[in-house]
Amino acid sequence: MxxxxxxxxxxxxxxxxxxxxxxxxxxxxxxxxxxxxxxxxxxxxxxxxxxxxxxxxxxxxxxxxxxxxxxxxxxxxxxxxxxxxxxxxxxxxxxxxxxxxxxxxxxxxxxxxxxxxxxxxxxxIYVDGDLEMLSRAGTFVGQHIATPLQGxxxxxxxxxxxxxxxxxxxxxxxxxxxxxxxxxxxxxxxxxxxxxxxxxxxxxxxxxxxxxxxxxxxxxxxxxxxxxxxxxxxxxxxxxxxxxxxxxxxxxxxxxxxxxSLNASVLGPDATPDSPEFDILVKEAVREMTAKAGQKCTAIRRIMVPEALLGPVGDAIAAKLATIRIGDPALETTRMGALASSAQKSDVLDKARQISAECRILSGNPETFEVDGADKTKGAFVAPMLLACDDPDAAQAVHAVEAFGPVATLMPYRDLAHAGELLNRGRGSLVASLITHDPAAARTIALSSAASHGRLYVNNRDSAGEATGHGSPLPHMVHGGPGRAGGGEELGGIRGVMHYMQRTAIQGSPDIISGITGTWIKGAAKPKSASHPFTRSFEELAIGDTIEAGPRTVTLEDIEHFAHFTGDTFYAHMDEAAAKANPFFPGRVAHGYLLLSFAAGLFVEPAPGPVLANTGLDGLKFMKPVSPGDAISVELTVKRKTRRTDEYGEVRWHVAVLNQDGDDVAEYELHTMNAYA
Known part of the structure; x- marks a missing residue:
């Protein structure tokens, strides 16, 4: 070559x-x-x-x-x-x-x-969080935004x-x-x-x-x-x-x-040698010791088990490790390849010697192991080593020295409080795992040790079929950890993107904030549309375009018909005396979902047009009850637009339902998919 x-x-x-x-x-x-x-x-x-x-x-x-x-x-x-x-x-x-x-x-x-x-x-511009009302009348508001750093x-x-x-x-x-x-x-x-x-x-x-x-x-x-x-x-x-x-x-x-970091895995006190959780712990430990030859920042370095299970767990892991074939990584039969370099091999063996001074070796003699298809004296090969520390409270190196390779230490704990103390002796880790079928045990460990870890991974018989593994950082979730792990938070979905952006507080009138963010906010201008917005294509709609519709009087007959038709005969809609006894209602009131239905009836354009589908709503709030005889109107405003495919985009509408006095009785955000011109 x-x-x-x-x-x-x-x-x-x-x-x-x-x-x-x-x-x-x-x-x-x-x-x-x-x-x-x-x-x-x-x-x-x-x-x-x-x-x-x-x-x-x-x-x-x-x-x-x-x-x-x-x-x-x-x-x-x-x-x-x-x-x-x-x-x-x-x-x-x-x-x-x-x-x-x-x-x-x-x-x-x-x-x-x-x-x-x-x-x-x-x-x-990325809008970060909700609008902040900074004045009584709403003419001065605040919004956090994020923009790319310019370096x-x-x-x-x-x-x-x-x-x-x-x-x-x-x-x-x-x-x-x-x-x-x-x-x-x-x-x-x-x-x-x-x-x-x-x-x-x-x-x-x-x-x-x-x-x-x-x-x-x-x-x-x-x-x-x-x-x-x-x-x-x-x-x-x-x-x-x-x-x-x-x-x-x-x-x-x-x-x-x-x-x-000195990541750890804990076998819950509910586990027994014949339980699925016992087998899951063994499988996770072997995989984390041998995948990438243990050269993963998230690999398990310490394994904590109930005192009575120290021997059985050690025997089970050692037996699995004995079946691992080490060799040329190009061979299909090889389960574990070499470390990345001879310098890395020397470092791992040196760190393993420091740790083993406090431990017993259960598996993995660094001298007597076989390598398939390669010369182990020339390549950076190391046997997976399982150590046992019988007194983890007195040990020092076990909780402070990381051998960045296929080396892990097994240790006993007395109870979950003790397990939490041992976890935290790593002084900050990327990940800790708990293998348990007991939610109470998971809560105990979360309370005692979440603050020392960037990620807590809990696995058991219910999740094992789909769980991604102790050592698998996922882009959806934070990857990082406090203390020794560095204090950072890589990944974590959009949280990871924010590392490369500046969060800025912007303050001003609703029109100004809306103009900056490209999102209509309450109080900003609402030009009335010359034509119904539902008859206009995605491109033709402008932020702030508004249609007003109504009024429609809500009758007692409407309320009773809706109650019997839907089966929602809640007393606030059907029993005058019981409704008046409720501190929220003046008497019988209209159903909230009846108001939404009437609102849709007021603003919907029935003929075929650019609106392809209503895909949902967010942020529904019922703000004031509607009594029989009240008249409701609706305001529908284009809040923001997002292209989705080559054929259509998403329009989000602010919907305000008002009574005859102009008071808000309901608000929500409606989502529709609109065709392009």
Whole structure:
């Protein structure tokens, strides 16, 4: 195999490795595989390229434009999975490991594309939260908005996930409208570069939206300012060094860290050796020790079980580990490949020795294990090691030292309070899991230990068939954790996008706020439509367009007919004396849903037209009762519009139902799908 020259992509140009390059070695054979890095890079040119070209091009796109771009990019990368799997073998990754990395990264990008279309507007400003009424009459109001930061996001990624690590940061960054400079770990950057190259070749990204540094960042961090972001994944020591950079501190540069952590799994006290939960714990522990050869920031490092089950659990896990075939990851029979490098192997073995000083070895002699299809003395192979710590209260290293590989420690707990104390001795973790069928046990652990973890994963016989696994961060949910885990929150749906945006409070009149956000709000202008809004296409409707309809008098006969027709004979509608005894009603009143039906009858245009369907309503409030003899009117106002397909878009209408005195009796938001012209 020819030596790979890993290129950087700097300021729009591919730059090969030069005299300043570092060698990359195969994790399987130990042979020199690639060269990566440059002697010097023009960091200011990179920043200018991102800030002056990439940023403006991305910000010119709406959130939906960027979401569509992400979807197209993910689908394009899906065409090249096989070549990325093959290249990943050189990092020690099996096909299953490669799928976690590559398919997981592509899947994360697709989730963000979907969330961008469903949860963000087809505009350039994101409205964050509800409107705040800042004055008595409502002429002065406030709204939080979010807009893209106008700098660059610097992504510093770890070696263990060369594709997912890049894509899981890139998806929310690009959706936010911010360009990125990606710095992968050198040991596996040849895989990252191949994936990145396919992104550039796709032509789907604006010029300057992404750059790749295969090597050192030079003085890049010292050139960042308050509009920039650093997002880091790696060791706590490296994170501390980076976040302590005086320039970053002086300029309040956002720093997001996802660090190593001593994640743990707890077997609930309700489990027995013959229970499904016992088997689930064993399966989860073995999978987390061996997937990616234990090189996952979310892998289980500590396993806590009831005292009486220490022996049975240890025996069961050790028996499963004995069946794991270690070898060349390209072989179909291999269940666990190599660590990413010989340096990583040395580090794992050193950390395992520190931990084992407080433990017994139950499984995994580092010297006497077999490797299929490769020379274990040349490759970075390590046997999965299961240790047992009989006195976890006295132990120190077990709760402080992480062997970033296939090493886990089993320990007993006395009761759930003790289990919670042991969990928290990790001093902040990305994830803890609890295997239990007892909701009370889950609540106890949540109360005692949620504050020390970014994620709590509870699994049992009911959820096991669909549960994604202890070690699987999902783009929908927060990925990060307090304390040792770094204090960051990567991912988390739109929460992840907000890392790359500025939240700003805007204040002004309803017309001003509506003009900024592109969403009609109560109190803003409502021009009356010359024609019925339901007769106008999606494009013809303008924000604020309003139709007024009514009045219609509500009679006692209407109320009684509705009650008998629907079966809703609640006393407030049918019994005058009982209704008057209720502090909310003056006597018999109309059903709330009768008012909605009458409102629809007032504003609906019955003839076929651009309105294709009513898809629901939100925020329904009944504000004042309607008595027999009252007359209701309705105001229907275009609140916001969102394109959905090539044929139709969604219109959200503010609906206000008023009585004869002009008082609001009901309000809600109506959703319709409207055809384009």
């Amino acid at each position: 020819d030596l790979i020259n890993v290129n950087s992509y700097l300021a729009g140009h591919w730059t090969p490795a030069d005299a300043g390059a570092r060698a990359i070695f195969s994790a399987v054979t130990g042979d020199k595989l690639a060269l990566a890095g440059q002697d010097a890079i023009d960091t200011q040119a990179m920043l200018d390229h991102a800030r002056l070209k990439g940023g403006p091009a991305l910000r010119a796109m709406s959130f939906h434009d960027r979401a569509r771009m992400l979807k197209a990019l993910a689908l394009e990368l899906g065409k090249f999975k096989d070549e990325l799997y093959a290249l990943s073998h050189t990092t020690g990754a099996t096909l299953a490991d490669g799928k976690i990395d590559i398919d997981g990264g592509i899947g994360t990008m697709l989730v963000y594309a979907s969330k961008g279309r469903r949860e963000m507007p087809d505009r350039h 660059v996001a610097v992504h510093i990624n770890a070696f263990n996930f060369p594709v997912w690590g890049m894509l899981e940061k890139l998806a929310p960054t690009l959706l936010a409208g911010m360009p990125a400079i990606i710095k992968p770990a050198t040991a596996t950057c040849h895989v990252t570069e191949q994936c990145f190259r396919r992104m550039i070749e796709s032509g789907l990204l604006p010029e300057g939206a992404v750059q790749l540094v295969a090597g050192g960042l030079g003085n890049l961090l010292n050139r960042l300012d308050y509009q920039d972001v650093v997002s880091f994944t790696g060791s706590a020591q490296t994170a501390l060094m980076l976040r302590s950079n005086p320039h970053l501190l002086e300029n309040s540069v956002r720093f997001i860290a996802e660090q190593d």
